[in-house]
Amino acid sequence: MARIAPSVLRRYLFGGQLPAGGCLRQPRYCRSAAPSLSTKRYHGTQAPDTSTDSALSETTIPFRKQLKDEAKKRKAEGTGKKSKQNNQKLENWELTVGIEIHAQLNTERKLFSAASSSINDVPNSHVAFFDVAMPGSQPIFQKETLIPALRAALALNCEIQKTSRFDRKHYFHWDQPAGYQITQYYEPFARDGYITLYAHDGIAAEDGDEVRIGIKQIQMEQDTAKTISQPGDIHLLDFNRVGLPLIEIITLPQIHHPSTAAALVRKIQIILNAVDACVLGMQSGGLRADVNVSVRRRNSSSSSPNSYGGVTNLGQRTEIKNLSSFKAVEDAIIAERDRQIDLLEAGGVIEGETRGWTIGSTETKRLRGKEGEVDYRYMPDPDLAPVVIGDDLVSHLKNTLGILPDQDINILVEDYGLTTKDAMSLLSLNDGGTAEYFRNVVEEYLFLSPEEDLEKVGKLCGNWVLHEMGGLTHDLADEENPLKMTSSGSCLIPASELAQLLHYLSTDKITGRTAKKVLAELFASGLYTRGHTTNSVIYREGWWFTPLSELEYEGLAKEVLDANGKVVDEILAGKQGKVNFLVGQMMRGDQDGRVDASKARERVMKLIDALKG
Ligand SMILES: Nc1ncnc2c1ncn2[C@@H]1O[C@H](COP(=O)(O)OP(=O)(O)OP(=O)(O)O)[C@@H](O)[C@H]1O
Numbered sequence: 001m002a003r004i005a006p007s008v009l010r011r012y013l014f015g016g017q018l019p020a021g022g023c024l025r026q027p028r029y030c031r032s033a034a035p036s037l038s039t040k041r042y043h044g045t046q047a048p049d050t051s052t053d054s055a056l057s058e059t060t061i062p063f064r065k066q067l068k069d070e071a072k073k074r075k076a077e078g079t080g081k082k083s084k085q086n087n088q089k090l091e092n093w094e095l096t097v098g099i100e101i102h103a104q105l106n107t108e109r110k111l112f113s114a115a116s117s118s119i120n121d122v123p124n125s126h127v128a129f130f131d132v133a134m135p136g137s138q139p140i141f142q143k144e145t146l147i148p149a150l151r152a153a154l155a156l157n158c159e160i161q162k163t164s165r166f167d168r169k170h171y172f173h174w175d176q177p178a179g180y181q182i183t184q185y186y187e188p189f190a191r192d193g194y195i196t197l198y199a200h201d202g203i204a205a206e207d208g209d210e211v212r213i214g215i216k217q218i219q220m221e222q223d224t225a226k227t228i229s230q231p232g233d234i235h236l237l238d239f240n241r242v243g244l245p246l247i248e249i250i251t252l253p254q255i256h257h258p259s260t261a262a263a264l265v266r267k268i269q270i271i272l273n274a275v276d277a278c279v280l281g282m283q284s285g286g287l288r289a290d291v292n293v294s295v296r297r298r299n300s301s302s303s304s305p306n307s308y309g310g311v312t313n314l315g316q317r318t319e320i321k322n323l324s325s326f327k328a329v330e331d332a333i334i335a336e337r338d339r340q341i342d343l344l345e346a347g348g349v350i351e352g353e354t355r356g357w358t359i360g361s362t363e364t365k366r367l368r369g370k371e372g373e374v375d376y377r378y379m380p381d382p383d384l385a386p387v388v389i390g391d392d393l394v395s396h397l398k399n400t401l402g403i404l405p406d407q408d409i410n411i412l413v414e415d416y417g418l419t420t421k422d423a424m425s426l427l428s429l430n431d432g433g434t435a436e437y438f439r440n441v442v443e444e445y446l447f448l449s450p451e452e453d454l455e456k457v458g459k460l461c462g463n464w465v466l467h468e469m470g471g472l473t474h475d476l477a478d479e480e481n482p483l484k485m486t487s488s489g490s491c492l493i494p495a496s497e498l499a500q501l502l503h504y505l506s507t508d509k510i511t512g513r514t515a516k517k518v519l520a521e522l523f524a525s526g527l528y529t530r531g532h533t534t535n536s537v538i539y540r541e542g543w544w545f546t547p548l549s550e551l552e553y554e555g556l557a558k559e560v561l562d563a564n565g566k567v568v569d570e571i572l573a574g575k576q577g578k579v580n581f582l583v584g585q586m587m588r589g590d591q592d593g594r595v596d597a598s599k600a601r602e603r604v605m606k607l608i609d610a611l612k613g
């Protein structure tokens with residue numbers, strides 16, 4: 001990236017002025033679509049005029065999509081294989097992983113200012129003086145941010161600390177106006193938790209039925225501004241995100257398999273969502289993971305305690321920052337593990353480094369040497385008082401945590417009749433929105449048919465929500481998926497319409513084939529015209545199921561017997577099994593599912609008996 005012009009930086013740092021494009025780059029790089037910081041909040045500091053770079057406005061493909069396409073291309077070219085050969089090496093080396101998860105808390109305000117935390121709004125429209133470090137501005141701790149933070153910590157079995165404090169962690173980057181991040185370093189608000197992962201969570205087979213991973217601590221901290229990277233080394237800055245409240249969850253280095261690491265991140269996302277601590281998951285950028293990776297020779301004899309729960313001498317760790325999908329967590333660990341083993345086996349030394357990973361790549365890339373405590377010059381923030389948390393608040397939150405995901409899975413499996421795999425998928429898709437949608441469909445269905453068995457309804461609805469609806473959009477990338485469900489479980493196809501459709505299906509008012517056609521119509525009408533319902537589609541198309549009349553059965557049976565004289569002779573000669581063939585022939589041409597197998601058999605037998613007689 002080219003340097004920010006010193007004059008622009010100076011105007012910003014000392015005068016709080018941003019160019020109208022809302023970014024620190026010279027005006028020609030700034031897109032006019034990104035409006036300036038609210039002048040209301042800026043006391044009318046006049047932002048310089050900017051002209052739009054016309055080349056930029058041509059860029060319409062989202063960056064994430066480009067990365068995905070690039071990854072697909074590379075995979076197709078066959079450049080993405082390497083790790084399989086390493087199985088033998090893995091017998092000699094043990095992998096160790098510790099993860100830091102940054103999750104955006106579910107609050108209305110930022111951590112130290114009253115600016116709104118609303119996302120996906122016009123860039124740079126929710127920014128208070130303090131958020132951009134205007135000289136003279138002060139942090140004001142927004143107490144309500146503690147509630148989701150505490151709920152998260154309790155769901156992860158942590159001990160809540162009576163007193164915690166905020167510290168400054170110094171480093172300069174364009175996404176952090178103050179030159180330091182306010183975090184909790186010396187005294188975090190939660191410590192010593194754990195999470196239990198089961199086989200159904202997707203842990204590695206080597207971890208057996210369950211594995212418990214310790215959580216060293218959870219701290220509250222500020223988020224940074226969002227950098228929106230564009231092709232051509234152009235980076236736009238959105239300060240709406242700066243100062244949003246995050247929790248950083250730090251695990252002990254107790255993970256030894258890449259798939260277990262991915263399972264841990266997935267499960268933490270599900271848990272945070274279940275207790276309403278965080279509503280946005282990785283898919284929406286509300287959760288990011290840094291993975292710390294080291295390897296050591298198996299059976300290495302020397303051991304010494306360290307600060308991570310008394311574990312023995314681990315290898316030198318490297319850290320891969322900012323992973324934004326479960327797959328990226330797994331793939332990046334595999335790539336880094338293999339790189340470290342290769343390097344050590346070749347006689348090299350692992351350096352403490354921060355490394356990066358891009359979707360679809362097969363290698364991690366060095367970004368910089370790992371910052372140490374000294375580099376960060378941690379110091380207690382003199383502008384913030386200690387946070388004192390009362391026992392009454394903690395016990396109230398503990399008692400009102402609600403149903404946790406392990407329990408939720410049990411309910412979906414035991415009561416709703418789903419497989420564990422489907423229950424997991426429902427809970428993890430769309431940040432939990434798909435499970436909510438599923439429950440809404442079941443509820444609507446039971447409203448139409450209260451006597452129905454819950455397990456039967458659950459199975460039917462689960463199958464349609466996950467598989468039939470999923471099939472409508474499986475070619476599309478997440479961000480393009482028009483069926484994306486909100487956290488409250490609504491989407492383009494209303495739950496009530498799907499419930500009505502499934503009710504007609506299970507009461508034989510329509511056939512399975514018709515139900516699929518209606519679903520596709522509801523999807524299309526939701527996209528283009530709106531207003532169609534299950535009923536209006538079926539009435540319009542005349543798709544109600546009408547069973548064959550006796551006369552029609554007889555006509556069809558005769559047709560089939562006439563066309564298969566040889567088979568009829570075989571049956572007459574005693575080969576009863578051939579009757580199935582004739583029934584199959586009757587059903588074959590039946591596009592609308594109107595032929596009932598037992599009735600068809602009855603008719604065939606009647607005609608055969610007549611021939612015998
Ligand atoms: N040898 C090791 N191998 C693998 N993981 C390790 C090792 N030593 C420590 N870790 C993990 O590294 C992580 C360290 O996170 P922590 O936030 O404490 O420090 P940091 O990475 O230096 O800080 P930050 O990245 O926030 O600036 C923990 O998850 C820990 O389990």
Ligand SMILES: [Mg+2]
Nearest residue numbers: 100248250290
């Ligand atoms: Mg950390």
Ligand SMILES: [Mg+2]
Nearest residue numbers: 100290292319
């Ligand atoms: Mg770290």
